[in-house]
Amino acid sequence: MAQVDPVSETAPDSEAKPASRHRCGWFDLQGWLEVIAGIVIALIALLTSYDHITLPAGAALQLPQQWGVWCIAASVALVVADAQLATGSRRRAEDQRLQAENEAVRERNQRLQAENEADRERNRAAQERERAARSNRVQARALRAGALVQLEPSVLHRRFLALVSRRTGPARR
Secondary structure, eight states: OOOOOHHHHHOTTOOOOOOOTTOBTTBOHHHHHHHHHHHHHHHHHHHHHOSEEEOTTSOEEEOOTTHHHHHHHHHHHHHHHHHHHHHHHHHHHHHHHHHHHHHHHHHHHHHHHHHHHHHHHHHHHHHHHHHHHHHHHHHHHHHHHHHHHHHOOOHHHHHHHHHHHHHTSTTTO
């Protein structure tokens, strides 16, 4: 009788996904670094290009342009961190590809070994059939020689029986 898994039957499209250890909130670690890098780039553009901002309420905000230099320095660190994450991602993808190739080679080797074992087994069976057929032929010849001697005990038939007996003796087996 077949067993039915009630969880898989009620939710066929839901798959258990492993939780990423660098995931928090909406983004993973690389996503958060990209958000921060975007903010820093926006601040660079703002702080190096403008010395004041007029807000919609009519207030004016004075911006020191020297802060843009510090934002540029911070963006370099974020670009380096993002490049490291991208490199790690590419390396993981390459490792997974190589692992999949190795698994395919392993499976192919196992299949070839199984085929070789089947070939050896077929060869053993063919050799056994050939040996049994040869034994049957020898036995049939010996029976025929014995029957000839029984029917007509001539010298020729007795020599034939002696010859067959020598060939089928314990030395041949």
